[in-house]
Amino acid sequence: MKIGILGGGQLARMIALAGYPLGLKFVVLDPDPNAGAAGLSEHLHGAYDDPALLAELAEKADVVTYEFENVPAHVAEFLSTHTKVYPPANALAVAQDRLLEKNFFKDLGIGTAPFAAVDNLRDLQQAMMQIGYPAILKSRRLGYDGKGQVVLNSADELDEAWQAMQGAAAIVEGFVPFRREVSIIAARRPSGDIVFYPISENSHSGGILRIAECRSDDAEQSMAEDYVKRLLEKLDYVGVIALELFDVDGQLLANEFAPRVHNSGHWTIEGAETSQFENHLRAILDLPLGSTKARGFTGMVNFIGGLAADEQVLSIGNSHLHLYDKAPRKGRKVAHATARADTEADYREALLGLANLASAVDDS
Numbered sequence: 323m324k325i326g327i328l329g330g331g332q333l334a335r336m337i338a339l340a341g342y343p344l345g346l347k348f349v350v351l352d353p354d355p356n357a358g359a360a361g362l363s364e365h366l367h368g369a370y371d372d373p374a375l376l377a378e379l380a381e382k383a384d385v386v387t388y389e390f391e392n393v394p395a396h397v398a399e400f401l402s403t404h405t406k407v408y409p410p411a412n413a414l415a416v417a418q419d420r421l422l423e424k425n426f427f428k429d430l431g432i433g434t435a436p437f438a439a440v441d442n443l444r445d446l447q448q449a450m451m452q453i454g455y456p457a458i459l460k461s462r463r464l465g466y467d468g469k470g471q472v473v474l475n476s477a478d479e480l481d482e483a484w485q486a487m488q489g490a491a492a493i494v495e496g497f498v499p500f501r502r503e504v505s506i507i508a509a510r511r512p513s514g515d516i517v518f519y520p521i522s523e524n525s526h527s528g529g530i531l532r533i534a535e536c537r538s539d540d541a542e543q544s545m546a547e548d549y550v551k552r553l554l555e556k557l558d559y560v561g562v563i564a565l566e567l568f569d570v571d572g573q574l575l576a577n578e579f580a581p582r583v584h585n586s587g588h589w590t591i592e593g594a595e596t597s598q599f600e601n602h603l604r605a606i607l608d609l610p611l612g613s614t615k616a617r618g619f620t621g622m623v624n625f626i627g628g629l630a631a632d633e634q635v636l637s638i639g640n641s642h643l644h645l646y647d648k649a650p651r652k653g654r655k656v657a658h659a660t661a662r663a664d665t666e667a668d669y670r671e672a673l674l675g676l677a678n679l680a681s682a683v684d685d686s
């Protein structure tokens with residue numbers, strides 16, 4: 323079986339690594355000649371919407387999946403007419419547009435921050451009378467890791483904030499005074515079977531994920547499972563999904579979902595019985611899904627902008643290093659390291675050591 327992947331970065335790389343034991347072969351489409359997954363797969367080198375390369379990908383792959391959600395709709399449609407494409411194109415369409423996404427949550431009875439569509443300065447001024455300060459103005463499309471976002475603290479800032487959007491359609495959201503940010507990762511296969519991972523508690527700074535920790539037996543697990551199940555069933559979804567949530571005093575509000583494997587689930591490689599990458603492959607191949615049970619205490623630290631020496635990372639007991647084969651650049655995720663241990667004390671010590679190393683080289 324050959325799996326096609328749109329995008330050949332670290333997510334494709336980790337999908338391929340999970341697929342080798344299952345005897346799978348991979349072909350990735352990526353414009354970067356040094357794409358991180360290139361060494362592990364056949365690499366179609368060119369633009370994501372190059373018709374000849376898409377035709378070649380569709381022809382070579384038994385199933386096509388992707389590692390990022392901003393796949394142009396016409397590309398997903400084209401591929402769907404030639405081969406199986408999972409997750410389904412409608413999940414992409416919703417996830418690509420923050421307004422559609424928030425309305426989608428609302429229609430499913432999933433709570434969100436108060437929000438309103440903003441197409442011009444007047445919309446913004448009117449919406450802010452309802453929403454109140456602080457708030458966040460976000461572009462509807464092509465936003466990730468806090469990009470295309472402006473925090474609003476007073477009415478004086480509206481003019482400048484709207485100008486920063488450069489005419490792009492936007493939404494404004496009330497700022498959620500969350501106690502913590504969590505995400506839940508789940509996988510669904512075509513027959514409708516679903517597995518849920520233990521929720522992950524996530525620390526961000528500058529809009530970028532820094533640390534994700536597995537929280538087994540968390541009080542919010544069943545609410546998170548209920549929410550993500552509604553999404554999966556409504557979308558007739560196949561593959562792994564990640565739903566990011568704000569925890570406000572035990573009430574979960576949805577921020578966004580990613581129709582793909584997710585950075586907050588990288589701990590599953592060592593920390594769960596079956597990794598998110600393997601379960602994504604099992605789901606899109608309609609194979610039985612694997613146990614999502616956590617193996618002891620586990621969490622992950624991202625290396626952003628710089629790398630610590632391998633020697634330093636691995637000298638920390640109970641740690642595991644994943645290099646993405648990417649040149650360090652400001653704000654770029656270049657590696658992650660997982661801490662996994664049987665006791666909480668050993669785990670905490672490893673995670674702290676890794677977090678210290680990552681923050682020493684972090685340039686963002």
Ligand code: AMP
Pocket residue numbers: 435458465466467468469495496497498499503526529530577578
């Ligand atoms: P996003 O690009 O929507 O994932 O936002 C990136 C990060 O910004 C989130 O992980 C939060 O830390 C923060 N953020 C986004 N939206 C809100 C909000 N409505 N209230 C508070 N913090 C937010």
